[in-house]
Amino acid sequence: MTGTAAQYDCVACGACCVNPDENRQEGYLWYLEVRDTPLLEKKDLRKKLVVLDPDGVPHLRLERETGRCVALRGKIGVRATCSIYTLRPKGCRLLMPGDPRCLLARKERGVDP
Ligand code: SF4
Ligand code: SF4
Numbered sequence: 345m346t347g348t349a350a351q352y353d354c355v356a357c358g359a360c361c362v363n364p365d366e367n368r369q370e371g372y373l374w375y376l377e378v379r380d381t382p383l384l385e386k387k388d389l390r391k392k393l394v395v396l397d398p399d400g401v402p403h404l405r406l407e408r409e410t411g412r413c414v415a416l417r418g419k420i421g422v423r424a425t426c427s428i429y430t431l432r433p434k435g436c437r438l439l440m441p442g443d444p445r446c447l448l449a450r451k452e453r454g455v456d457p
Contacts (some may be wrong), residue, residue: 346388352450354439358424359453360439360446363411374403376413380434404433421455 363375374397384390384402393415395405403447415429415432418424426432450456 352382352446354441355360356421356423357417357427357455358416358420358449359449359455361416361424361436362420362449362453363406363425364445364449367428368411373406374401375406375411376404376435378402378404378433381431383428383431385432386431391429393428419451 367373367375374395378384378394381401382439383393393405394402397403406412407414412420413426415426415428416424417427426436447456
């Protein structure tokens with residue numbers, strides 16, 4: 345790992361809110377599981393933002409073309425924010441700036457060279 349978490353500005357990024365390349369290459373259209381969040385209890389938001397995988401497990405809905413989570417607003421690498429920040433699932437909360445998945449996402453989405 346290079347650098348520290350303080351060097352990675354999530355608001356100017358958003359790269360980890362996109363289905364990773366490896367998932368896409370394997371044809372896997374579900375990225376973050378929706379759990380440990382009150383999101384599932386909000387009927388309207390659940391309908392808009394959550395899809396079930398073939399096993400019936402809830403995941404965040406992704407845009408078909410881009411693989412972006414539909415809750416993401418803005419432009420990746422410029423300014424990107426989560427529209428359900430306080431309701432985001434555990435998987436989103438566990439991802440830390442500067443950790444290996446963050447660095448991979450930033451590279452894949454072109455935020456870092
Ligand atoms: S990839 Fe890293 S820096 Fe970018 S939003 Fe996610 S945690 Fe923050
Ligand atoms: S719920 Fe928010 S933090 Fe989680 S992937 Fe979607 S936009 Fe990103």
